[in-house]
Amino acid sequence: MKLARRIDALVIESAFDVLARARALEAQGRHMIHLEIGEPDFDTPRPIVAAAKQALEDGWTHYGPPAGLPEFRCAIAQHVSKHKGIAANEQQVCIVPGAKPMIFFPIMALVEAGDEVLYPDPSFPIYRSMIEFVGAKPVPVPMLESRGFSLDLDFIADHLNERTKLIILNSPHNPTGGVIPEEDLRALAELVRERDVMILSDEIYARIAYDTTPVSIASLPGMQEKTILMDGFSKSYAMTGWRLGYGVMPEWLAKAVTKLMANSNTCAATFVQRAALEGLEEADAEIASMVAEFRRRRDMFVPALNEIPGFRCAVPSGAFYAFVNVEGTGLSSTQVEEILLNEAGVASLDGAAFGEHGKGYVRFSYANSFDNLTEALKRIRETAKRWKRD
Ligand SMILES: Cc1ncc(COP(=O)(O)O)c(C=O)c1O
Structure with missing residues (x-):
């Protein structure tokens, strides 16, 4: 076989x-x-561990809705609105087991064989892996040491075409630790605003920043409806093994991602969602x-x-x-x-x-x-x- x-x-x-x-x-x-x-x-963080124990005691051991527990989706929408300067509602939030599915599912939902996806190079290897998995063409965008490991914007401008479906960003960036400056994000937003292109903005390290507060491209004018903002609990909350992540995206895409959840994981573990709900602000x-x-x-x-x-x-x-x-x-x-x-x-x-x-x-x-x-x-x-x- x-x-x-x-x-x-x-x-x-x-x-x-x-x-x-x-x-x-x-x-x-x-x-x-x-x-x-x-x-x-x-x-x-201790408040999260304590809340998980309590959630288990309280019987949060059953299936939950594929898009996530309503109260947790609501809390994530508020959290993201507060920290990223965007106006998100809970219908735009999908809860997934770890951040990785928020790479997998939007790519599955959006990208057809033959489409092109721009992604940073170097970068988290799963981006390219997923792009190739769906039969799309990976277009690596150099992350330049000479620009503090920000994007090569000229390269992006030269490589956008009618087949470009998605651009992946990651800031702060794995593996370089670079943060994309706001002016580069603004320039990128200008490049894509009139195009039929979505941005997958991987912000999993957003709270681990030393010099500036990283800006989300979703907060720039007109960009929220073109952006899948992904984040998760693995890095900032030291919760790698718990598997909890989320995406904030336009509702039409959130519905598609929810279908993928219903067909794969069913839901993220309910007691884990309850624990993170308690710890979301308390772990600050x-x-x-x-x-x-x-x-x-x-x-x-x-x-x-x-x-x-x-x-x-x-x-x-x-x-x-x-x-x-x-x-x-x-x-x-x-x-x-x-x-x-x-x-x-x-x-x-x-x-x-x-x-x-x-x-x-x-x-x-x-x-x-x-x-x-x-x-x-x-x-x-x-x-x-x-x-x-x-
Ligand atoms: C840039 C980036 N995105 C996503 C992930 C995946 O995070 P998770 O473990 O929550 O799936 C990682 C993990 O290393 C990462 O470095």
Whole structure:
């Protein structure tokens, strides 16, 4: 029996691949520092854990509506309106298990085979995977280090055509930590306003920003009806394993996404929705302290990376990744990843896993303790002494 050909288009995030290799080395007795996985090392805020326990006690263990519990959709609409400066109503909100389905479902609902989708390069590998899965043409938009890892707008202007269906944005950005400045979003909005194009705006790191408050393109005039704003609880609320995300989009699209939910997951776990409902605003203090700690680590880690021979790292404005240009080492980014894993016991990610324009970069997640980051730097420094040995 052969698998359907569409399965060949799907990739699995290489972070999980490196994690498996690092675990195999650990099984042989090697000590590893894990800077490969994009997962907060903090516990889920206590009010949310307490609310989940209570929800289970209260019997929130049954099916819920496919679009999400009405009270939770309402709370998300208010939350997004308050934080993003848009006027959302609950009919525009779909609750899904994790943020990833909010990439999968809108692409399934909107994009036909032969359509074109512009997406950032480098970027979260699932975008391209999904574009190819539906038989569309992926059009990678370079994210330029020279522009603080913002979009190459000239490239977008040159590549928009009548087949372009969707443009994917991600700000703050994985893997670079870049934040798209408001003027770039305004310029992009100008480019698409009169076109039949939708924007999928992945804002999963929006609350993890250090220098400015990231702007949502949905808040710009006329853009809410052209935007699927996606966000979730994995990163800002340290809830990766709970699987909870959402999208805010025009009602006609929310209905289509709801159909996809009804045909796949049925609903996001009801007790998880109840827990997040309780914690949505109450977790603010814990989120603020997580972000403060990420900032403290960034301010130590990034300058120290810049002292490593051959490394150059722009200061990330958001998320929890340092995206290091390693061309100066004389090694490829694949080699640097390998050497750091096998010799230094530091797991990182080759930027090539995020697209063509990620080649020559290595991503380190600083969602790890200050002590582990300090130890990782020590190990990288030692290993770097041997960069040019061959
Ligand atoms: C940019 C981006 N979008 C979406 C996701 C998926 O989030 P979730 O784990 O909630 O599905 C991730 C996770 O790493 C991400 O980095």
